[in-house]
Amino acid sequence: MAFTVIQAAPGVEVRLRSSDRFHRTTFALFLEQRLAPDLASPTALLPRVLRRGTVSYPETLDLERVQAELYGASLDAGVLKVGERHLLTVSLTLPAQRYVPEPGLYDRGLALLAEVAAQPAQGPDGGLRSGYVNQEARELVREIRSQRDHKMGWAQQRCIAVMCAGEPYGVPELGTEEGAAALDAAALTSYHARLRDRHPMTLYAFGPFTDRDAVGRRLVDLGGKLRGPLPGNGLVDLPPVTKVPAPAEPRRVEEWEDMAGGWLVLGFRAGVLRADPEYYAMLMLSDIYGGSSHSRLFLNVRERASLAYAAGASYDANKGVMLAVAGIDPARRAEVEEIMLAELADLAAGNIGADEFAAARATLARRLKEREDRPGQLILANLVGRLGGRVDGLEDALRSIHAVTPEQVAAAAQRVKLDTVYFLGGRRPVSG
Amino acid sequence: MTIERRQYREIDIDVLKAEVHGLTVLIVPRPGFQRRYAAFSTRYGGNDLEFVPRGGDRPLRTPAGIAHFLEHQLFDGPEGSVLQRLSSLGANPNAYTSSTSTVYYVSAVDGFAEALDILLDFVQEPAFTDAGVAKEQGIIEQEIRIYEDYPQVRVYEDLMTALYQVHPVRVPVIGTVEDIRKITPELLYTCHRTFYHPDNMLLAVIGDVDPDAVVDQVARDLAGRDYGPAEPIRRVYPDEPPAVNRAAARRALAASEAYAAVGIKLTPGQDQRRVLLLQLALDALIGPASAFYQRLYDEGVFTDAFGYQVDVQPGAVHLLVSGRTNQPDRFCAEVLQRLRASAGAGIDPRDFERVRRARLGSFLAVLDNADALNGLLVRDRLLGFDFLRTAELLQALAAGDTAEVLAELADERRAAAAVVEPRGAEQV
Numbered sequence: 001m002a003f004t005v006i007q008a009a010p011g012v013e014v015r016l017r018s019s020d021r022f023h024r025t026t027f028a029l030f031l032e033q034r035l036a037p038d039l040a041s042p043t044a045l046l047p048r049v050l051r052r053g054t055v056s057y058p059e060t061l062d063l064e065r066v067q068a069e070l071y072g073a074s075l076d077a078g079v080l081k082v083g084e085r086h087l088l089t090v091s092l093t094l095p096a097q098r099y100v101p102e103p104g105l106y107d108r109g110l111a112l113l114a115e116v117a118a119q120p121a122q123g124p125d126g127g128l129r130s131g132y133v134n135q136e137a138r139e140l141v142r143e144i145r146s147q148r149d150h151k152m153g154w155a156q157q158r159c160i161a162v163m164c165a166g167e168p169y170g171v172p173e174l175g176t177e178e179g180a181a182a183l184d185a186a187a188l189t190s191y192h193a194r195l196r197d198r199h200p201m202t203l204y205a206f207g208p209f210t211d212r213d214a215v216g217r218r219l220v221d222l223g224g225k226l227r228g229p230l231p232g233n234g235l236v237d238l239p240p241v242t243k244v245p246a247p248a249e250p251r252r253v254e255e256w257e258d259m260a261g262g263w264l265v266l267g268f269r270a271g272v273l274r275a276d277p278e279y280y281a282m283l284m285l286s287d288i289y290g291g292s293s294h295s296r297l298f299l300n301v302r303e304r305a306s307l308a309y310a311a312g313a314s315y316d317a318n319k320g321v322m323l324a325v326a327g328i329d330p331a332r333r334a335e336v337e338e339i340m341l342a343e344l345a346d347l348a349a350g351n352i353g354a355d356e357f358a359a360a361r362a363t364l365a366r367r368l369k370e371r372e373d374r375p376g377q378l379i380l381a382n383l384v385g386r387l388g389g390r391v392d393g394l395e396d397a398l399r400s401i402h403a404v405t406p407e408q409v410a411a412a413a414q415r416v417k418l419d420t421v422y423f424l425g426g427r428r429p430v431s432g
Numbered sequence: 433m434t435i436e437r438r439q440y441r442e443i444d445i446d447v448l449k450a451e452v453h454g455l456t457v458l459i460v461p462r463p464g465f466q467r468r469y470a471a472f473s474t475r476y477g478g479n480d481l482e483f484v485p486r487g488g489d490r491p492l493r494t495p496a497g498i499a500h501f502l503e504h505q506l507f508d509g510p511e512g513s514v515l516q517r518l519s520s521l522g523a524n525p526n527a528y529t530s531s532t533s534t535v536y537y538v539s540a541v542d543g544f545a546e547a548l549d550i551l552l553d554f555v556q557e558p559a560f561t562d563a564g565v566a567k568e569q570g571i572i573e574q575e576i577r578i579y580e581d582y583p584q585v586r587v588y589e590d591l592m593t594a595l596y597q598v599h600p601v602r603v604p605v606i607g608t609v610e611d612i613r614k615i616t617p618e619l620l621y622t623c624h625r626t627f628y629h630p631d632n633m634l635l636a637v638i639g640d641v642d643p644d645a646v647v648d649q650v651a652r653d654l655a656g657r658d659y660g661p662a663e664p665i666r667r668v669y670p671d672e673p674p675a676v677n678r679a680a681a682r683r684a685l686a687a688s689e690a691y692a693a694v695g696i697k698l699t700p701g702q703d704q705r706r707v708l709l710l711q712l713a714l715d716a717l718i719g720p721a722s723a724f725y726q727r728l729y730d731e732g733v734f735t736d737a738f739g740y741q742v743d744v745q746p747g748a749v750h751l752l753v754s755g756r757t758n759q760p761d762r763f764c765a766e767v768l769q770r771l772r773a774s775a776g777a778g779i780d781p782r783d784f785e786r787v788r789r790a791r792l793g794s795f796l797a798v799l800d801n802a803d804a805l806n807g808l809l810v811r812d813r814l815l816g817f818d819f820l821r822t823a824e825l826l827q828a829l830a831a832g833d834t835a836e837v838l839a840e841l842a843d844e845r846r847a848a849a850a851v852v853e854p855r856g857a858e859q860v
Contacts, residue, residue: 072793362522
């Protein structure tokens, strides 16, 4: 069953789905922004400040306490990078009403969600509280720095920064340390107002609703309150994704840290976006190349050559970028790179086995079906699909996967061009 | 085959239980869910380093990391890579080894019965070879190196070594490069024969399945296997004294800032009610809905990277509080002081009621997540708990009940702290 879509206000959409299987209910609000160097820091900082307090619960402790009282309502606010969009999200999950003795749980939860999004705790001037803004800016800087503590993620992020320098996609999800440090309460307050006034918003709800229509009405009512009348210049125009070809010679960057292992990341331009007809062929390719334990990278880098514990590939269809990554012994990086590239070339040459092809098809089908059991994932998939220009229902998607031929997978592999070879290597000092 | 049904009406969950040729099978039917999930677990983990092999009479000491190594090796079955065969069906296989168990699991939508057959077979049919062991040593060495670079992992390992004097929980489940080089096919066979007997194992199936068909399938699989009679496994766990090994551990590592972890060792053998009381006490004392947490967050001592848990294992029970911080010593001192002071001060009934409700909410959240639910079913079987009674137990608890568990937190001999400092900052 698909989401029911209701227009609550100009640029504010409500998407509702019900299933009585679940023990919990999920509500999630998304505000869309473009990914840009000057906007990334305020977009990343704002949700941190919003989750500190609201007009009714100005102190963070009170806001935390009301969540606990609502049977462990889990309120979260954060950012997401999806292709070249930067999304601010505020979400709330609650137990299904039938399992708790408190009536009106959803109404109270939704009111809280709306307050967090639109009515933050105020300072004396009516803007965001400067204490929260300054403290969260410091915390954001610490969070940005701590990304280096997760080596694989850090290596992937660095590869994208090198490969997409100058493109919106190269802008980090959390912005920069300098950007965070430069923000104050006045700047962030007006940024919040701009986002609310003119940026697209979607409010999702997915849970075991006994009275779907009533929940729908409540959401529409709430959606209307999140935004006033649109200003004369209307909704913002968010630009389409930038398409950049790979350079003639791949970029090569290596960086050294004080660590034991090494991470090799190959950045590819896939040349296919979600809305393109070749999308499903590219999904199949990325699974055969590095998606699961039947994949070329897993079998050849990890199992056959015993070179790595972690090896795989991921494809961001909203940007058309594929990353292949392996955690390796730094001394053997040349060997690993050669295997990784040779496997892709082999697929491009059309050497696609019937087994790996069938395995990829079955794997993608399973993933799509399993997603039906996970409200959070399903909501995100719907949103990401809309942003990328393709929202296929389950049956359509399954049919499309089954229609892909090995020749189309080989053709997809031929479109994939190596852009950047990034290596994060360990040079641990002897003493220490 | 008799199937017992236990109904948990207040949460709309039924659990079916059968004993099939000595193997306990638990089935949690979830009509309407797409995902079908099966987990085959053995009560064998990183802690089981010394034991009397099945059929033997003297204890055998095995290298650290062997349970995890065995987990990797079983995937190389006699018919080739099991991972490949399962993922060819579109099924999603994986496994993990904890201190106390090894869990092999697979999820599928279509072809579940076939995936379950493969799962049952590969776990019971080892094919260890010198070449296979050598290959796995290469892969696991990389895995060990990867974890060496993670400050979150190192601070946990250091804390365990500080808390425990002799209990094997102090040794990392993955072992060291030196340990795993000592592993041979013969040792792996001995471990498999000892711990992978149906009597020591659990099969859990969660999803939209026909319970009778699952039980029949398992019975057919086990009928032809000759395991011989069940005999209790003699594990050698040294007696852990109440006092910690050392009160503090410190190391430097490349990191953005410090990582700190505090632990308090508790008396082993805590029952389910007491463990729940400890969790509630931690929620109320140091959780995000406490004034204590908010004060330290405001002062920059706590960050978003903060967590705590009560870890319950046979012979080893402790609570753990850890996080990223720029003031590691203060982090540790404040947490310990807060927990110790609670022994006298108790917990405010309003705070208690709040966290009791929040725990009920997080219990309900687990029910829709097969992986998390299985992990708790496995843990609870080891300990004789029943996770699905959590809601019922929570109803019966009150703030005053926490006094009995708080008293233990005051004993200074039981506490240890570990700190990983960013390298270069040791002198500061």
